Amino acid sequence: MIQAENVAKEFILHNQGGTVLRVMEGASLAVAPGECVALTGASGAGKSTLMRMIWGNYRTDAGRIAVGSLEVSSAEPREIIALRRRTLGYVSQFLRVVPRVPTLRVVAEPLLSLGVDMAEAEDRAAALLTRLRIGENLWSLSPTTFSGGEQQRVNIARGFVHDYPAMLLDEPTASLDAANRETVIHLIEEAKARGAAILGIFHDELARNRLCDRVVDVSGFTPETRR
Numbered sequence: 001m002i003q004a005e006n007v008a009k010e011f012i013l014h015n016q017g018g019t020v021l022r023v024m025e026g027a028s029l030a031v032a033p034g035e036c037v038a039l040t041g042a043s044g045a046g047k048s049t050l051m052r053m054i055w056g057n058y059r060t061d062a063g064r065i066a067v068g069s070l071e072v073s074s075a076e077p078r079e080i081i082a083l084r085r086r087t088l089g090y091v092s093q094f095l096r097v098v099p100r101v102p103t104l105r106v107v108a109e110p111l112l113s114l115g116v117d118m119a120e121a122e123d124r125a126a127a128l129l130t131r132l133r134i135g136e137n138l139w140s141l142s143p144t145t146f147s148g149g150e151q152q153r154v155n156i157a158r159g160f161v162h163d164y165p166a167m168l169l170d171e172p173t174a175s176l177d178a179a180n181r182e183t184v185i186h187l188i189e190e191a192k193a194r195g196a197a198i199l200g201i202f203h204d205e206l207a208r209n210r211l212c213d214r215v216v217d218v219s220g221f222t223p224e225t226r227r
C-alpha cells in the first residue's frame with residue numbers, strides 16, 4: 001500500500017552558499033495493508049524527511065514513491081490533495097487549525113470534505129473525542145487554547161475520524177498520560193485490524209513493540225559521505 005524504491009533526497013541550502021546536503025539514497029520500503037512498520041534511526045538520520053516525501057511535501061530527487069495506485073513522486077498537486085482526502089492520513093506531532101473553529105468541527109472536517117453529512121460526521125467526531133477523554137464542555141471551543149496533551153488528542157481524533165487505507169503517524173503517543181496512550185494504542189490496533197497500512201515514528205519503545213510488525217532503520221539509507 002505504501003512503497004518507496006531507491007529514493008534519494010538532497011537539500012540545497014540557498015542561504016548558505018548553495019551547499020548541497022545529500023541526506024538519503026537507496027531508500028526502499030513497503031508497507032502492506034494491515035501492517036505497521038516503524039521508522040527508526042538516530043536523530044537527523046532522515047525519518048521525518050522520508051515521511052514528508054511520502055506525504056508529498058518534499059520532492060524526491062530519485063526513485064519512486066507510491067501510495068495505493070498513485071505515484072506520489074510524480075503526482076500533480078490536485079492528485080496529492082485527493083490522496084490526502086481519501087487514502088492517506090497523517091497524524092503529525094502538532095495540531096494546526098484555523099482559529100475560532102470549534103473542536104467538534106475540527107475533528108469532523110475530514111469527513112465533511114468527503115461529503116459525509118454533518119450529523120454523521122459530528123457523531124463520529126463526538127465518539128472519538130469521548131474515547132480520547134476530551135470533555136463535552138470543550139467541544140464548542142477552538143482547540144487553540146487547549147493544553148499540549150489536549151491538542152494532541154484532538155489531532156489524533158481528527159486523524160482517525162476517517163478510515164484511511166494508509167496512515168503516517170509521527171510520535172502519536174508522545175505527551176500523553178497512561179490512559180490516553182492506551183486509547184491511542186487501541187485506535188492504531190483497530191486501524192491495523194481493518195487493514196490500514198501504517199508507517200510511523202515511535203520513540204515510545206513499548207508502544208512500538210506492541211504495534212509494529214517490523215522496523216526499518218533509515219540509517220541504512222544515509223549516503224556514505226555523511227556516515
Ligand SMILES: Nc1ncnc2c1ncn2[C@@H]1O[C@H](COP(=O)(O)OP(=O)(O)OP(=O)(O)O)[C@@H](O)[C@H]1O
Pocket residue numbers: 011021023041042043044045046047048049050
Ligand atoms: N527542509 C530542510 N532543509 C535542509 N535540511 C533539512 C531539511 N529537512 C531536513 N533536513 C536535514 O535532513 C537530515 C534529516 O533530518 P530529519 O528531520 O529527516 O531527521 P529525523 O531522523 O527525523 O530526526 P529527529 O529524530 O531528530 O526528528 C538532517 O540533517 C536535517 O538537517
